[in-house]
Amino acid sequence: MNTKSATPSADEEAERAARWVFSPIGRAMAPLRQYWRDNVRSEVDHQDVVAKIATECPTTARYILMVMMSAGIAILGLLLSSPAVVIGAMLLSPLMSPILGVGFALATGKQKWLKISARSLAIGSLASVLFAALIVVVSPLQTVTEEIAARTRPNLFDLLVALFSSIAGSYAMIRGREGTIVGVAIATALMPPLAVVGFGLATLNWTVFFGALGLFFTNFLVIALTATMMARLYGFRTTLSSRQGWFQNFGIFSIFVALAIPLGLSLRQIAWEANAQRIVTNTIQAEFGDRARISEQAIDWDSDPLNITATVLTPEFDTDANADIDRLLRQRLGENIKVSIEQFRVGTDPGAAEQAELARARAAEQAAATERQIAGMIERMAMAAGVERADVLLDRETRRISASARPLPGLSLAGYRQLERRVADKTPGWTVYLRPPPQALPGIALGEDGPTEQGALSEGTVTWAARRIGLPLILRGPEEETDALASRLTAAGIEISQVETGQGDSIEIEWAALPQ
Template identity: 55%
Template sequence: MSETNAPPPPSAGTTAASIPHEGHFAAVVHSWQQWWRTSVTSTVDQAAVIEKRREDCDTSARYLFLTAMSGGIAILGLLLSSPAVVIGAMLLSPLMGPIIGLGFALAIGDYQWLRQSAKSLLYGSAMAVFLCALIVFFSPIQTVTSEIASRTQPNLFDLLVALFSAMAGGYAMIRGREGTIVGVAIATALMPPLAVVGFGLATLNWTVFQGALLLFITNLITIALTAMVMARIYGFRTELSQRQTHLQNLIVVLVFIALAVPLGYSLIQIGKQANGERLVRGELQDLFDTNSRLSQIDIDWRTDPVTIDATVLTPKLEPDAESKGKRALARILGQDVDLKLTQYKVGTGAQAAEAAQLAAAEAKKREAELVKVDELTRELALVAGVSSKDVIVDRENNRALVRAKALPGATLATYQALESRIAAGVPTWQVQILPPPGGALPTIAFVADGDNKGQPTEAGRRALALVGWAAQRSGMAVALRGGTAAERETAAAILADSNVTPKLEPGGPQMTAHWVTNVSAS
């Protein structure tokens, strides 16, 4: 019998009139309980479910490897602001196993299982955090991307997502619907917050660190407690595990309390911010005409004072609205407020309001672009050792160019690496750093024997790539001297892919590159 079957009706001869109201209700409840025990919980192989869940909680080599790989993929996706890569990390993460294990262990009072699940979760989480921190520490990209920022302040929706996902995950694991876990893994997103914790640790950004850690703890607590409730509903009881001592039961109670404290704190913070945003919206709306519309509002509760950026579409501009709003919001929130209020005058018609809203959004976009260009200009000037006015920026074609000064100890490879690092942060722009003239060109190594004889080594290919880059940036011609004739032709063909035609010169056994002023046919 499936779980959707209706409960059996009361026994024959029993009518609603013959049973008092309270007795009738109790009979219905008893009927449902009887149906649930006989038609649902009795169909669950509890011993098999527990055995399977125990396996998912082992601190095995497979578990640690998948956790490490998931963490590495997650932090790279966050740094590149790539949702697709982040989703891949969610699918790979095995953290759901020990967290669900915590819930089942609490449900049946198995202290040993609880300790094993907690240990696996602790080892996996710590390894993921420190691996992500290590990657960020050595990464040239250490900016807070939109993907990172979105995981630094959990809200009520994050809590509800974890709740419903845990219900689906608990059901799937109890009823043997393992395929559902894929969707649950994406929904709960356990690994990305841990990766952001590692980012905050590496960059010493404690606001990011604390926000991401709070999101992870919120997800963890919600999933574990929901799994425990689901297990209890499906009839998992203490008789399925070894008899627990009073000490073990006390520890289970303490675990409950330890889990409830951070969850309660999270809920209080979320509630305060949700209520605060409602008050802010209402107060700002009261400053304007009833035909006005609050188009956009951004509140950063982490700053001191609280930063509020709002856009209002109104048929009548209010010159003192910002000062009045700041005083009113400081009074109702009980703390200082930094309010930036942008007003757009519109007609009373719906089309005028919509047009103004689009204009406001476009203005916001242009402002963000200007900020990005200014940051790019400052960064290029800094690495090139020049002032910002020496950086050439073409906003229409998204190009930025700067001629670098000769920096102590810097080689052509240094300038190439600096250009690559900056370009990675602005993928829609073409960034060029022109190195100072006269930099030494590298030696090109070739394979001496074997199947790849006559082909450049890996180091040789990197050297040719550097030669091609330097020739493009400087506009000067290059020559390849030495090696065999076949090696020179091979190197010339590789440089042709960079639109560089080198002069080929015989010489010694080792091929070198150097600058020339004139190129003749070889």
């Protein structure tokens, strides 16, 4: 690649300076321009900088490998919601050279250099996206974390991050102070969005895909065009005429404005949401007073009307809370509001609210189940029932899982009950129903004071089986003990079809009717 004539000729410099001096602004700026040209630009070895960047721009096996490894670490950090791991990925990313190559090629007008740099950046970006998508496909974690969500909604601050990163990277390259830490600055703006694009592609989540893709292209354009301006500022001009230079400057300025307007509007929306969140919190807190505590609060920004839900721990119930808060928020936010406040009464002890909130947090943590946990729960239930996974019924709203077990040789009702307990022990927060096949019910052994210890265990098994199967029972045994058992079973919601009195030291139980 030809790197000669990296600086403008003396005649070109003189012609440009003459045109500039004739303008009032030019005359005022002439001393500063002279200082910049003599004391700053003159210290830069333009040919060496161009050669150095151009050498790192072509696509090589090492470049592809390092890009893929960086993308792999980045997507793992995003899935784990670990900023430290994401930062580690930035240390490996070699994206600085090709993207600065694009910027410097635009400034110098070298089309061949521009094609090589753009091709290298495109191949590296595609490799990053595909490798990140592959990791997500084989990963059991496919949940949109906070780190992933943060890369799907670009705003003006993201543009500023890319701008400052490009200034730092371009300056370090021009002044000969480039290094890993400067590459991290640029990779910070590019690699995480690419990894999130891969996540969106793997999960077919097009909201995430296009949001992250928009952030990547925004950062790419800002970094490349800022590098172009930095290169021009330091005198990297060769084949571009003065007219072409001014046209390029106008184009770059227009692109920055075109990017800044929608990103500024996005930032304005984010700022409005943050302010609305604060207003909602203050309004709810004021309604319930200082002794109450807001345990949870959520706002669905995409709903119409705006749906606001909250959980409040309070020593006194407020029956008018929803209406009062709804009215106040309509006035303060000027939006159509729907408020739903769930109240939990706690004691007046100063620490009661904290204790209740901690208890709720523990219960929520125990009840939470990821998709992986749910899949494992279905697998365990299918194995316990001896059925296929498709035969297991799952109700996410009521958090209930159920299945009808196949007859297993030698397994009693007590055995099926034990299988249900094992599934339930590994499924906190869910209600487990394993319906056993109807079979002979155990008798209730009686002692002097009612059922014996073994009889009590048998009664528990009968109660469990009758609830699961839903068939009426026939009881047969001593009158007093049998009537008492019938009362207990009826109270448990079990239908008693017939009670027969007799003699003996046990109560016999059987199904009133068995399905054919």
